[in-house]
Amino acid sequence: MTTDTRVTDWDEYSGALRERGKELGQIHPELMKGFGALSRGASSTKHIDAKTREFIALAVAVTTRCQGCIDAHVRKAKALGATKEEIAEALGVAVALNAGAALTYSLHVLDAMDGAGQG
Template identity: 35%
Template sequence: MNSKEMREYRKKYNLKLTETDDFFKDFGALDDSTYSAGAIDKKHKELMGLAISVVSRCNECICYHIEGCLNAKANIDEIMEAIKIGVIGGGSITYPNARFAMQVLEEFTLEK
């Protein structure tokens, strides 16, 4: 699944989840609040989210946070550092996710 398909899938099924149970709406609001600017600005929170996503090996989350990083004006070097932090934290088992992150980054930057 490419990044565009993943975004469409996420949007479609997040809507279905929130329409089915308020838990998912509440969780989404908590996530939005957590990644909003506060003591730490949004860009750095998205970069942290990206590193955590690499460590946890969640490609859908990687896609989500790369998009968030770019929207928060993170540059390529900052995004690559976040990916590297994730690989260091997760070990060589996270290389496939780092490759996926590179693919998503290429797709997103070619779109703009």
Template identity: 40%
Template sequence: MSAPQYKQLTQSVSTQLAQLRKTQPGVMKGFADMGKAAMAGGALDPKTKELIALAIGVASRCDGCIGFHTQALARLGASTEEVHEALGVAIYMGGGPVAMYAANAVAAFNEASLPAQA
């Protein structure tokens, strides 16, 4: 199984979502507001919340989720060990199929952690 190119995938998803922001502004604004509220710091810091979101995205087998949350984790300075530990919990909860998506998440985090090329 080959992992998608996650930067390209998330750019494509963002382009498609832009259309929905035009045609469904209330729904998309509501979703964005919910995301901001859910990911804001509180008892759990934003990095921990992104690790949870990644694990859920992997368990849900959502490539877009994997792409967006690994990029956020790279920006937040997550370590490979933190990401892999969260993926271990996802594998425990979801079994073999989740292990295959965890491998994709490793590839996505590695891709997101590479320095940007000009």
């Protein structure tokens, strides 16, 4: 059994996700309808452009470790003309926030050390 979770063929991966998504839609159509409505709602912004929205989506996809999200939003970003350099800058935000979250939770560890076993 391998623990390697890297996608090696993004087109194959995307196709497989779509097929499984169709299956889930048959099993639980209301779930998929709800997800579709949520996705459409998030896509209908008035104050940021579509490319910026995709940069945000990619940063969130990285922080949540969602390969399917990475696949979908890379495709959308590329279709909107996003460059690797632009995407790299957006991903820098994700890296910084993950580091910030680790720092913040490290402070919680210190709080726990001060409070654990006190009574």
